[in-house]
Amino acid sequence: MVSAALLTASCSLVGSGDGGDDDTKVVLVTHESFVMSKKLQKQFEDESGYDLVIKASGDAGALTNKLVLTKDDPTGDAVFGIDNTFGSRAIDEGVLAPYAAKLPDGASTYALAGDDEHALTPVDTGNVCVNVDDTWFADKGIPEPRSLEDLVKPDYKDLFVTPGATTSSPGLAFLLATIAEFGEDGWQDYWGRLMANGTELTQGWSDAYEVDFTQGGGNGDRPIVLSYDSSPAFTLDGQGGTTTSALLDTCFRQVEYAGVLAGAHNPDGARALVDFMLSEPFQEALPDAMYVFPVDSSVALPEDWARFARQPEHPFTVDPAQIAEHRDEWLRDWSDVTSR
Structure with a gap:
């Protein structure tokens, strides 16, 4: 949204690196407000065996436009941050590959209407x-x-x-x-x-x-x-x-989605990353990291959110x-x- 979020995001908080071979790294293309702690990045890398490289720039609209322009030679494997105002365009332009991730409790509520091939997976909302x-x-x-x-x-x-x-x-x-x-x-x-x-x-x-x-x-x-x-x-x-x-x-309502990019060098790594974004640790971190609500309805919100962030x-x-x-x-x- 865009994320959509109450911070001026610092890309210094986002893990990056030179990466390794294409089969050992997974490249996430996202917007400039994406924040993933080093602890969570390490957890993903330890559990999946992939090195995570994050390429962040622009907002949700700029992100989608860039993906469309580079769809014949994608700059990454997975994407996070396409929202419901740009989701249909990404699907219609053939930017994404189908992937029906296993959704946590309540997440199906935020599925993008018309996404019959499950190209976009809901991750957060606000x-x-x-x-x-x-x-x-x-x-x-x-x-x-x-x-x-x-x-x-x-x-x-x-x-x-x-x-x-x-x-x-x-x-x-x-x-x-x-x-x-x-x-x-x-x-x-x-x-x-x-x-x-x-x-x-x-x-x-x-x-x-x-x-x-x-x-x-x-x-x-x-x-x-x-x-x-x-x-x-x-x-x-x-x-x-x-x-x-x-x-x-x-x-x-805004919903932010993740997906596997069509033509990805490492589609297996992309699917693993989408799955990780639906995991409890990642979902629990969303309010404090990006000021958005998790799509997993079983995740407890921070105390201040429970009191003052009414939906x-x-x-x-x-x-x-x-x-x-x-x-x-x-x-x-x-x-x-x-x-x-």
């Missing part, structure tokens, strides 16, 4: 949601917004900041939430009203949250921001509470095939509306 600074609204005596429609009301003029849909994975997810809510005939009008109400657009999540959001640590002046359902677990007030809330009626019961979704068909058109239209 929701892109509008977040609010509870302390700011309490101090001002203004009721917090609750819905997408609330964001265009005069009470919230000049208060919302969001990453753009063309430059950010969560920004695209937010655009899809508005399409799901207002439909093909209404989403452009909604965005026109949103921009007229002083919405600020940024290049990415970090700019919006860490710089412009009032709880982001950058002395920002916007108390409403696009972020994640897990974000409140990381704005603790030191007194047993949190200073922010996710608006659960504004959320779009929506009915997040917005858009059919992956519809996203694949209309993504470019929607992004062109979005650019037109937001540049007026």
Whole structure:
């Protein structure tokens, strides 16, 4: 998601190396927010017998585009980080090889619709949601917004900041939430009203949250921001509470997948890596490592997540095939509306 995640990932945390022969190493192609501890990497290598090499760059969209461009000569064996907004494209372009991994409890819920050959295996999930600074609204005596429609009301003029849909994975997810809510005939009008109400657009999540959001640590002046359902677990007030809330009626579900690349030099190693990402140790590490929820429903969440990272019961979704068909058109239209 993109991952989708509440960190500026450091590739220094990700294992890498020169690797060995093609039959002794497995190369993972992923996005720049991927984090796997050295302990977990060593566990995979010890259990599988393969040396793991990680190639990380870009977000989920850039990752998928690169895989499509290199599909005739893939740069790795396995991929992690294609999400449900780009999954259909990867499948349609023949980037992936079928692999029906054994899924843990609850993971089948997140299978990509239309993926009949099981090319993508769900690994983690989370929701892109509008977040609010509870302390700011309490101090001002203004009721917090609750819905997408609330964001265009005069009470919230000049208060919302969001990453753009063309430059950010969560920004695209937010655009899809508005399409799901207002439909093909209404989403452009909604965005026109949103921009007229002083919405600020940024290049990415970090700019919006860490710089412009009032709880982001950058002395920002916007108390409403696009972020994640897990974000409140990381704005603790030191007194047993949190200073922010996710608006659960504004959320779009994101799922990140792993898969075996078609034409991989080491498909056996790729399948072993996909299996490892479904294992309990890897699933347990996801919240702290990448700020996402495991797909294994039997895995216990960290205490702060259990208290403050609430997930929506009915997040917005858009059919992956519809996203694949209309993504470019929607992004062109979005650019037109937001540049007026």
